[in-house]
Amino acid sequence: MNRQELVHSIREKQSYLCIGLDTDLHRIPRHLHTHADPVFAFNKAIIDATKDLCVSYKINTAFYECMGIRGWESLQRTIEYIPEGIFTIADAKRGDIGNTATQYAKTFFDTYNFDSVTVAPYMGQDSVTPFLAFTDKWAIMLGLTSNEGSKDFQLQRMEDGEYLYEKVLKTGAGWGTPDNLMFVVGATQTEQIARIRALVPDHFFLVPGVGAQGGDLAEISKRGMNKDCGLLVNVSRGIIYAGNGEDFAADARTAALQYQSEMASLLSSIAPAPAVGV
Numbered sequence: 439m440n441r442q443e444l445v446h447s448i449r450e451k452q453s454y455l456c457i458g459l460d461t462d463l464h465r466i467p468r469h470l471h472t473h474a475d476p477v478f479a480f481n482k483a484i485i486d487a488t489k490d491l492c493v494s495y496k497i498n499t500a501f502y503e504c505m506g507i508r509g510w511e512s513l514q515r516t517i518e519y520i521p522e523g524i525f526t527i528a529d530a531k532r533g534d535i536g537n538t539a540t541q542y543a544k545t546f547f548d549t550y551n552f553d554s555v556t557v558a559p560y561m562g563q564d565s566v567t568p569f570l571a572f573t574d575k576w577a578i579m580l581g582l583t584s585n586e587g588s589k590d591f592q593l594q595r596m597e598d599g600e601y602l603y604e605k606v607l608k609t610g611a612g613w614g615t616p617d618n619l620m621f622v623v624g625a626t627q628t629e630q631i632a633r634i635r636a637l638v639p640d641h642f643f644l645v646p647g648v649g650a651q652g653g654d655l656a657e658i659s660k661r662g663m664n665k666d667c668g669l670l671v672n673v674s675r676g677i678i679y680a681g682n683g684e685d686f687a688a689d690a691r692t693a694a695l696q697y698q699s700e701m702a703s704l705l706s707s708i709a710p711a712p713a714v715g716v
């Protein structure tokens with residue numbers, strides 16, 4: 439999916455919601471365990487119940503890889519089930535030397551047909567650029583993450599007073615373009631988000647941390663939106679585990695609808711749609 443299609447989808451659905459399919463076999467409702475593929479049965483129900491409210495699904499591969507071959511099969515069924523026109527993210531946080539990075543990129547872009555993959559930039563340019571060589575595919579580079587451990591390296595100041603994450607963002611931005619590169623910016627980093635937006639005004643941010651991690655949707659939207667919205671806000675546990683009974687999918691829909699409604703009002707107040715014909 440290209441940027442224009444993504445922006446169009448955000449405007450059409452009045453949503454920049456990304457639903458995280460962090461599907462844990464031990465957390466899904468009991469009645470699904472009779473299915474041949476309980477993880478896919480769960481994901482299918484969540485997708486059916488929420489696909490009109492979100493513009494993206496993020497599959498965190500850890501929740502699938504931990505089950506071996508069966509997990510990869512659930513992942514494949516899920517990615518194939520996500521409707522055309524919804525932006526898909528493989529949250530795999532890959533990063534390795536160039537020829538290995540190319541194999542990772544082929545895995546997620548060619549074999550599984552994801553639109554994007556999250557990438558860890560610690561190994562530098564040659565570990566990231568292989569993900570940027572595919573038409574209408576995206577690398578989503580870790581910028582400033584949502585977790586406590588972001589203080590250990592990312593929020594350390596360099597000799598020139600700059601945070602390490604700022605150097606990473608500025609350097610990384612030069613490796614791609616706002617049409618094939620996004621950055622992960624944690625929703626818990628409200629104090630930094632305006633600064634980050636100033637550094638990379640045009641790029642999209644994937645923003646995890648709303649819901650279970652306590653990030654504030656309104657705050658990060660006010661500080662982080664650009665003229666194209668520029669945000670994909672991920673909620674995983676806060677939506678997919680909103681309920682745990684037979685009607686878990688309806689509960690997930692109710693939670694997703696609350697986020698989408700808030701997003702619609704934030705979109706109109708912060709980034710109004712351009713007039714028709716402009």
Ligand SMILES: O=c1ccn([C@@H]2O[C@H](COP(=O)(O)O)[C@@H](O)[C@H]2O)c(=O)[nH]1
Nearest residue numbers: 498583584624646649650651673674675
């Ligand atoms: O900085 C980061 C980067 C990635 N994540 C991932 O996003 C989701 C968040 O899940 P919630 O249940 O909504 O907290 C999960 O897949 C993380 O691995 C992140 O949280 N922070």
